[in-house]
Amino acid sequence: MTTISSPKYVLSEESVVHPLLTQPVSQSADIFELANACTAYVSVLVESDHDENNATLYKRLFVALKLLRERCDDDLPPYLVEQLIAGEKSGSCVPDCWLEAATQVDYALALTQAVMGGTLQPSVAKELTGLLHDMVWMLAEYVKESYSSAH
Template sequence: MATTLTPSHPYDFCPVINDLLTIPLPATADLFQVADLCSDFVIRLVESDNTTESLALCGRLSQALSALQQLCDEDLPAHLLTHLTSDEPPAPCVPDCWSDSSALLEYAQGLTLALLSRTLPDAVTVTLTGLLHDLVILLTDYLKQPYIRRGSDR
């Protein structure tokens, strides 16, 4: 009797990627949680060599970046304000010209949509994926960096 080999399903991702792709984005998630999720997506994206997996990660990243944009436009809850307050806030981790989180989010979303278009040469896709990774990690660090001096008004 011959053994029939069945090819693995093209959508069989490693368990970590599968968990990341199926985790819901809760409506109650705060700015830091969504920023961390965006970071998780780009960390896996830059490591991925599977086109289907990369597209799925880009799609989820786009969704998370949209949610992050909305959260940036809302008032921050008290528990995040506490984290963002310091006796001596550090120098910003981004240059002054990038101190607007909306612009950084638009750049990240633009890169994500370019990658989702699948119209770029492979070398450009790799380069833009790396740029997207670095931008989202920088954005996450920036959003979580203390900037309010304790004892002063926001």
């Protein structure tokens, strides 16, 4: 009897991290692409202890957050509006006191700068990276939901 084995695809850390380190965020990326890029950066940062890679990832995250901040007040292009209309609607993922995405981006930028500064104790930097991770993921969801409710 012959057994046919199925191929196994293991996603190595290098295959995930390498594109994030080598491909800068496009200056023409839309707000959703920027939010997704930010979540990719923080997802790797929260799991990694590689200082050299992390320094680059924090810089790229900072640039992506700055671009995201610039686009917070822009109108969405029609193709993104169509994506939102087709998607599921759910309750808000953020407290009512955070009324706009720009404030959340500012918070994430401040956290990124604090950790990038390199002056924090390692345990504090690790905890703030975790907070940054959660903040950016929540921000990415909120960006999509805030535009969804506006259309």
